[in-house]
Amino acid sequence: MVSCQAVANGTTQPRRADTDDKRKLIDSVDCFIFDCDGVIWRGDSVIDGVPETLDMLRAMGKRLVFVTNNSTKSRAGYLGKFTGLGLNVNAEEIYSSSYAAAAYLESIDFKKKVYVIGESGILEELDLKGIQHLGGPEDAEKVVALKKGEYMEHDEDVGAVVVGFDRHINYYKIQYATLCIRENPGCLFIATNMDAVTHLTDAQEWAGNGSMVGAIAGSTKREPITVGKPAEFMLDNIAKTFGLKRQQICMVGDRLDTDILFGKNGGLTTCLVLSGVTDEETLLSPENSVHPDYYMSQLSELLAVKEAAKVAA
Amino acid sequence: MVSCQAVANGTTQPRRADTDDKRKLIDSVDCFIFDCDGVIWRGDSVIDGVPETLDMLRAMGKRLVFVTNNSTKSRAGYLGKFTGLGLNVNAEEIYSSSYAAAAYLESIDFKKKVYVIGESGILEELDLKGIQHLGGPEDAEKVVALKKGEYMEHDEDVGAVVVGFDRHINYYKIQYATLCIRENPGCLFIATNMDAVTHLTDAQEWAGNGSMVGAIAGSTKREPITVGKPAEFMLDNIAKTFGLKRQQICMVGDRLDTDILFGKNGGLTTCLVLSGVTDEETLLSPENSVHPDYYMSQLSELLAVKEAAKVAA
Numbered sequence: 145m146v147s148c149q150a151v152a153n154g155t156t157q158p159r160r161a162d163t164d165d166k167r168k169l170i171d172s173v174d175c176f177i178f179d180c181d182g183v184i185w186r187g188d189s190v191i192d193g194v195p196e197t198l199d200m201l202r203a204m205g206k207r208l209v210f211v212t213n214n215s216t217k218s219r220a221g222y223l224g225k226f227t228g229l230g231l232n233v234n235a236e237e238i239y240s241s242s243y244a245a246a247a248y249l250e251s252i253d254f255k256k257k258v259y260v261i262g263e264s265g266i267l268e269e270l271d272l273k274g275i276q277h278l279g280g281p282e283d284a285e286k287v288v289a290l291k292k293g294e295y296m297e298h299d300e301d302v303g304a305v306v307v308g309f310d311r312h313i314n315y316y317k318i319q320y321a322t323l324c325i326r327e328n329p330g331c332l333f334i335a336t337n338m339d340a341v342t343h344l345t346d347a348q349e350w351a352g353n354g355s356m357v358g359a360i361a362g363s364t365k366r367e368p369i370t371v372g373k374p375a376e377f378m379l380d381n382i383a384k385t386f387g388l389k390r391q392q393i394c395m396v397g398d399r400l401d402t403d404i405l406f407g408k409n410g411g412l413t414t415c416l417v418l419s420g421v422t423d424e425e426t427l428l429s430p431e432n433s434v435h436p437d438y439y440m441s442q443l444s445e446l447l448a449v450k451e452a453a454k455v456a457a
Numbered sequence: 458m459v460s461c462q463a464v465a466n467g468t469t470q471p472r473r474a475d476t477d478d479k480r481k482l483i484d485s486v487d488c489f490i491f492d493c494d495g496v497i498w499r500g501d502s503v504i505d506g507v508p509e510t511l512d513m514l515r516a517m518g519k520r521l522v523f524v525t526n527n528s529t530k531s532r533a534g535y536l537g538k539f540t541g542l543g544l545n546v547n548a549e550e551i552y553s554s555s556y557a558a559a560a561y562l563e564s565i566d567f568k569k570k571v572y573v574i575g576e577s578g579i580l581e582e583l584d585l586k587g588i589q590h591l592g593g594p595e596d597a598e599k600v601v602a603l604k605k606g607e608y609m610e611h612d613e614d615v616g617a618v619v620v621g622f623d624r625h626i627n628y629y630k631i632q633y634a635t636l637c638i639r640e641n642p643g644c645l646f647i648a649t650n651m652d653a654v655t656h657l658t659d660a661q662e663w664a665g666n667g668s669m670v671g672a673i674a675g676s677t678k679r680e681p682i683t684v685g686k687p688a689e690f691m692l693d694n695i696a697k698t699f700g701l702k703r704q705q706i707c708m709v710g711d712r713l714d715t716d717i718l719f720g721k722n723g724g725l726t727t728c729l730v731l732s733g734v735t736d737e738e739t740l741l742s743p744e745n746s747v748h749p750d751y752y753m754s755q756l757s758e759l760l761a762v763k764e765a766a767k768v769a770a
Contacts, residue, residue: 188605290624292501295660311603311628313672315664318626322654322664340676341635347608351628351635351676358675359626362667363653 157428158416161438163448169438170449173413174392175207177239177382179373182398182420183443184210187346190229191419193444198231200450208237209382213337213372213402215242215308215353218268239382241336241372242266245306246273247381248334248371256303259324261317261356262310262336270306278302279320284312288319298323307360307368308336309353322363333360337372339402374406396443398422400434413437470741471729474751476761482751483762486726487705488520490552490695492686495711495733496756497523500659503542504732506757511544513763520699521550526650526685526715528555528621528666531581552695554649554685555579558619559586560694561647561684569616572637574630574669575623575649583619591615592633597625601632611636620673620681621649622666635676646673650685652715687719709756711735713747726750 161169178184184194201208210233212222219238226233242265249258250273260266260280270277278299288296296316302324310317325331339352357368371377383390390411397403398420407414418424419442426432427439440446474482491497497507514521523546525535532551539546555578562571563586573579573593583590591612601609609629615637623630638644652665670681684690696703703724710716711733720727731737732755739745740752753759 288624290657290663292658293660294658311601313626313628313631315624315626318664318668322668323661326654326662338675340678341639344603345605345607347606348636349639350603351632351672354675354678355631355635355672356675358671358673359664359668360671361675362651362669362671363664365653365667 158435158439160424161415161440161445163452165438166440166446166449167452169394169413169415170201170204170206170446173206173394175209175386175388175394176201177209177211177393177395177407177412178443179395179397179399179403179420180210180212181214181343183396183417184231185229186420187343189346190231191442191444193442193447195230195232197444197446198233200447202232207386207388208233209239209386210237211239211373211378211382213241213339213353214342215240215245215265215336215372216263217242217265218272219243221265221268239378240265240269241378242269242308244371244378244381245308245334245336246270246275248369248377249273249275249304249306251377251381254304257299257301259299259302259305259321260308261313261321261360262306262308263312266306266308266336279317281312283317283320284314286314286316288316296320296323298327300328302328302331304332304334305360306334306336307353307357309342310356313356313359318359318363321360325360325364325366333364333366333368335368335370335372338368338370374402374409376410379406379410379412400427400432400436404434404436407436408434415439417442419443471748471752474728474753474758476765478751479753479759480762480765482707482726482728483514483517483519483759486519486707488522488699488701488707489514490522490524490706490708490720490725491756492708492710492712492716492733493523493525494527494656496709496730497544498538498542499733500656502659503544504755504757506755506760508543508545510757510759511546513760515545520701521546522552522695522699523550524552524686524691524695526554526652526666527655528553528558528578528649528685529576530555530578531585532556534578534581552691553578553582554691555582555621557684557691557694558621558647558649559583559588561682561690562586562588562617564690564694567617570612570614572612572615572618572634573621574626574634574673575619575621576625579619579621579649592630594625596630596633597627599627599629601629609633609636611640613641615641615644617645617647618673619647619649620666620670622655623669626669626672631672631676634673638673638677638679646677646679646681648681648683648685651681651683687715687722689723692719692723692725713740713745713749717747717749720749721747728752730755732756
């Protein structure tokens with residue numbers, strides 16, 4: 145009965161953060177990891193008040209990291225999006241799943257070639273780590289004739305297939321990746337992420353990398369190693385790169401089943417913003433078991449801490 | 458101990474069919490369902506002795522059905538392959554997964570439109586059932602620009618997406634199918650089959666419809682209704698179409714995990730031929746638990762019954 149009442153009273157429910165909660169959150173961590181879409185921007189538009197909030201956190205000495213499961217751009221490529229939206233960010237603060245794939249291969253001292261299903265971001269990040277690659281955009285126009293006796297050659301030195309979102313996915317790429325994984329002994333199958341859908345434009349949801357990964361899983365009957373959210377690798381790598389302990393980090397995101405779960409599983413403080421795909425009704429519904437430590441309408445609510453400090457002064 | 462000895466003595470192991478077994482098999486059933494690839498042909502070549510064996514069975518009054526998970530052709534389209542290989546077959550004896558998809562929709566009295574990922578075979582079979590469709594080959598060259606604000610319209614009257622093997626799979630088709638399944642209430646997701654790989658040419662294995670289905674499962678997080686082997690629907694529909702009881706049917710195939718399992722699960726007599734992907738070592742290995750009622754090197758071994766009858770005469 146006690147626990148039922150507790151639920152009925154709302155004491156085990158997430159509570160909307162007030163100014164004291166916000167101050168406590170900011171004081172308790174040294175680093176904020178931000179999911180981008182639905183937190184920093186929506187499609188092609190920056191969310192109201194975000195630039196000022198980032199400036200405030202930076203002025204308070206906080207380390208900021210921007211993570212995105214979108215693998216189509218490299219970190220350098222993403223920088224253009226940030227600066228174009230008036231956001232003051234360095235390439236080193238960006239952690240894209242394209243970079244995660246290259247960082248993962250570096251972490252296992254990978255020396256063979258990579259076959260890429262994906263766009264230029266993955267190739268650029270592999271280049272920066274000195275990892276040889278083939279595939280990607282250069283295979284966009286390739287066609288398989290499937291005429292009598294047709295045989296596709298493949299490179300036996302490919303030791304990993306990296307699969308990221310690819311608007312030019314085709315049967316040539318599917319077959320090439322399938323041959324590498326099925327026929328090259330020990331060949332790895334790496335997914336930048338498994339997102340079902342993604343906000344490629346403001347206007348609607350688009351089929352995500354779940355489709356490209358699903359295509360290769362379907363022909364190889366293999367499960368991929370995922371390096372983007374919500375995989376552990378990304379978090380380990382961020383903590384190691386920036387010399388942080390888990391308890392010093394807050395994950396800020398708009399998705400319960402990826403961002404918040406990723407943060408909770410990793411032992412981070414978690415903060416949900418309602419400016420993306422999750423509404424308050426979903427968060428508070430009895431069906432939802434993923435409860436963030438804090439939640440607020442949008443990131444700029446953290447500015448209340450600054451306003452309160454001004455009033456106090 | 459007894460059961461271990463029984464295994465050691467080989468009494469629970471499948472045994473290679475002798476002439477008496479073959480006669481018993483033929484006498485005990487009225488219909489043979491044949492998997493095609495690895496049983497009737499390998500890639501583009503008919504397997505030795507098959508035409509004579511089929512003629513013999515037909516002369517004995519047996520009903521013959523040729524099933525294939527390949528959905529790229531309609532039954533009429535397949536007829537060309539049979540006759541081109543010198544096989545005497547009628548279109549009504551062919552049961553392709555393209556036909557299975559149309560037969561499934563007919564069985565549920567489907568009245569809406571179908572979006573097709575796949576080749577011409579599915580469209581032709583839908584036409585024969587009077588079912589409206591869009592997609593398929595006409596979407597082969599469509600490109601999604603993903604420019605700012607891009608929005609893809611889709612037909613809200615689509616009530617089913619049928620996914621078959623499609624060498625022209627592209628992102629347009631993936632997104633269109635995803636929108637129909639995610640946004641049209643009650644929209645069905647139907648897979649002609651889930652084969653990981655397929656022998657599209659003699660020269661090598663090619664990524665199969667597992668890839669196309671995996672792509673749509675990955676963006677919709679839905680599991681498909683499968684109508685080809687080893688799904689129950691195909692067997693029910695064959696039995697109903699030809700007015701047969703399960704115990705009157707023998708399934709002949711070269712794959713333990715699809716053909717033989719399909720037959721056993723359906724209550725059919727089963728016969729494995731070693732002319733396809735399964736060798737005797739795999740069949741008899743302790744790891745294999747799928748045991749056919751009969752097995753032989755290739756279908757033409759059934760001709761021994763005719764030879765024995767001649768000698769006796």
